[in-house]
Amino acid sequence: MTKFKLSYRFKQKVTPYIFILPFYLLFITFMAYPVVFSLIASFSKWNGVREMEWVGLRNYVNLIQDKVFLQSLINGLVMFLMYVPAMILFALILAILLNKPNIRFKNFFRTAIFVPYITSGVAIAYIFMLIFDSKFGLANKALTSIGLPAIPWLSSILGARFVLGLLVTWKYMGYNMILMMAGLQTIPDSINEAAKID
Amino acid sequence: MTNSKRILKKKINTTGTYLILLIVAFFTLMPFLWMLLSSFKSLDQIFASPVTLFPTEFTFxxxxxxxxxxxxxxxxxxxxxxxxxxxxxxxxxxxxxxxxxxxxxxxxxxxxxxxxxxxxxxxxxxxxxxxxxxxxxxxxxxxxxxxxxxxxxxxxxxxxxxxxxxxxxxxxxxxxxxxxxxxxxxxxxxxxxxxxxxxxxxxxxxxxxxxxxxxxxxxxxxxxxxxxxxxxxxxxxxxxxxxxxxxxxxxxxxxxxxxxxxxxxxxxxxxxxxxxxxxx
Missing domain, CATH: 1.10.3720.10 (MetI-like)
Incomplete structure (x- = not known):
């Protein structure tokens, strides 16, 4: 009886760990190990094949002097400031509009706005490259047909940034809209009522 | 505000909502439409000048x-x-x-x-x-x-x-x-x-x-x-x-x-x- 109890207890203790083991095995192999490896490699001279050679902070010193790296940091920040506020604002407006009770074809609008999110990034990249091609693209055709000058979208820094921001906004707007709709639905009606009365 | 005015306001509101939603839906679906149309064009048609909306020669x-x-x-x-x-x-x-x-x-x-x-x-x-x-x-x-x-x-x-x-x-x-x-x-x-x-x-x-x-x-x-x-x-x-x-x-x-x-x-x-x- 005591033996049975002991083994039952032991089982009770071990089972949870077995249940989470598959994830942690993968986590250690494909996440923790590579992260630690990256950290060590960042202090070393390593070409991917030969032995690592410890060089201390030299890689980091090189990095902060690297013009391309610094520019990429700025680019990242510019892109962030460009599309994040715009996307959140658009998503919120759309969510509010689609949350109105008397709007019909809600399902159609929601699907239409959400569909870019499920589309593969590769396909999206190519279709945007084609649409914003400076010579053969649809965007410039639309501009020139109403008498505006064509814009070198992808060959100018500003144009390329704009197109990239547009692509990201286009792809993730529907996703953010869905999140906001779910958020709006948790707001109690009494608050809306109060605002309307005011 | 009279009742008819309120109804009118509501109507404008609803129309505006539909208008915005339609414009947004147009822009989200347009790339897909362009993808589909381009997939029925030959490469020469895609790189044609001027670009046509629909394929001049529909091809599978x-x-x-x-x-x-x-x-x-x-x-x-x-x-x-x-x-x-x-x-x-x-x-x-x-x-x-x-x-x-x-x-x-x-x-x-x-x-x-x-x-x-x-x-x-x-x-x-x-x-x-x-x-x-x-x-x-x-x-x-x-x-x-x-x-x-x-x-x-x-x-x-x-x-x-x-x-x-x-x-x-x-x-x-x-x-x-x-x-x-x-x-x-x-x-x-x-x-x-x-x-x-x-x-x-x-x-x-x-x-x-x-x-x-x-x-x-x-x-x-x-x-x-x-x-x-x-x-x-x-x-x-x-x-x-x-x-x-x-x-x-x-x-x-x-x-x-x-x-x-x-x-x-x-x-x-x-x-x-x-x-x-x-x-x-």
Missing amino acids: KNYITIFKDYNFGRALFNSFYIGVIATGTSIFFCALAGYAFSKLKFKGKNILFLSLVRSLMIPFQVTMVPAYALFNQLHWIDKHIGLIVPGMANAFGIFFMRQYMSGINYEIIESGRIDGCSEFGIFIRLILPIARPAMASLGIIFFMNSWNNFLWPMIILKSSENMTVAVAIRAFNSGVRTPYNLIMAASFVSIIPLLIVFIAFQKEFISGITKGAVKG
């Missing part, structure tokens, strides 16, 4: 070429079976771990769960190079196992399942224990059936991610017969002129499966997204 040749000469069907098959295996195993292991984290007691639970949630913040690019070196040693380069195994369980899925299962009543588990079920038996017979909606939501998201995954497959897949859909589309672009006609046809084919899944399981899809993000 692009679709025939991608399947006949580029073996795009193989890529579709690869993506499909990799997605199914990775999704199936991942749902199971995520549910298993999610159950342990939500309903079982064990030492170190909080620390382990915290480390799991923190791992969500590590971008893939950090692990990319060492992972490649590791996969090289395992001889997993240019093999599908290198795409399937790393995705067999993931932190987001466990987090998601834990959220869902925390709503399950303890009495169910207790009744299973009294009946003499093992913990694994309880999980299989009692918990999994209850968690079916959550598993469906998660499965759709996992399958979508697997289907659209690009960077890692691009890095490890080398031979054309092993390519997944996203990598195969990229591989069309090897000549001087980008063969947009073929790329558009392949892209359109590649989004159809997900589109069908999305339309058929819209509810599960959306609840998967919102439950994973809003509740947390």
Whole structure:
């Protein structure tokens, strides 16, 4: 009886760990190990094949002097400031509009706005490259047909940034809209009522 | 304000709403329309000056070429079976771990769960190079196992399942224990059936991610017969002129499966997204 109890207890203790083991095995192999490896490699001279050679902070010193790296940091920040506020604002407006009770074809609008999110990034990249091609693209055709000058979208820094921001906004707007709709639905009606009365 | 004025205001309001929604829907769908139209054009028509909206000569040749000469069907098959295996195993292991984290007691639970949630913040690019070196040693380069195994369980899925299962009543588990079920038996017979909606939501998201995954497959897949859909589309672009006609046809084919899944399981899809993000 005591033996049975002991083994039952032991089982009770071990089972949870077995249940989470598959994830942690993968986590250690494909996440923790590579992260630690990256950290060590960042202090070393390593070409991917030969032995690592410890060089201390030299890689980091090189990095902060690297013009391309610094520019990429700025680019990242510019892109962030460009599309994040715009996307959140658009998503919120759309969510509010689609949350109105008397709007019909809600399902159609929601699907239409959400569909870019499920589309593969590769396909999206190519279709945007084609649409914003400076010579053969649809965007410039639309501009020139109403008498505006064509814009070198992808060959100018500003144009390329704009197109990239547009692509990201286009792809993730529907996703953010869905999140906001779910958020709006948790707001109690009494608050809306109060605002309307005011 | 008189009553008729109020009705008028409401009408303008509603019309404005429809107008905005229609304009937005036009811009979100327009690239797809352009993709479809371009896929029926020859390359010369795509690079014609001036560009025409509709194909001057409607051709199905692009679709025939991608399947006949580029073996795009193989890529579709690869993506499909990799997605199914990775999704199936991942749902199971995520549910298993999610159950342990939500309903079982064990030492170190909080620390382990915290480390799991923190791992969500590590971008893939950090692990990319060492992972490649590791996969090289395992001889997993240019093999599908290198795409399937790393995705067999993931932190987001466990987090998601834990959220869902925390709503399950303890009495169910207790009744299973009294009946003499093992913990694994309880999980299989009692918990999994209850968690079916959550598993469906998660499965759709996992399958979508697997289907659209690009960077890692691009890095490890080398031979054309092993390519997944996203990598195969990229591989069309090897000549001087980008063969947009073929790329558009392949892209359109590649989004159809997900589109069908999305339309058929819209509810599960959306609840998967919102439950994973809003509740947390």
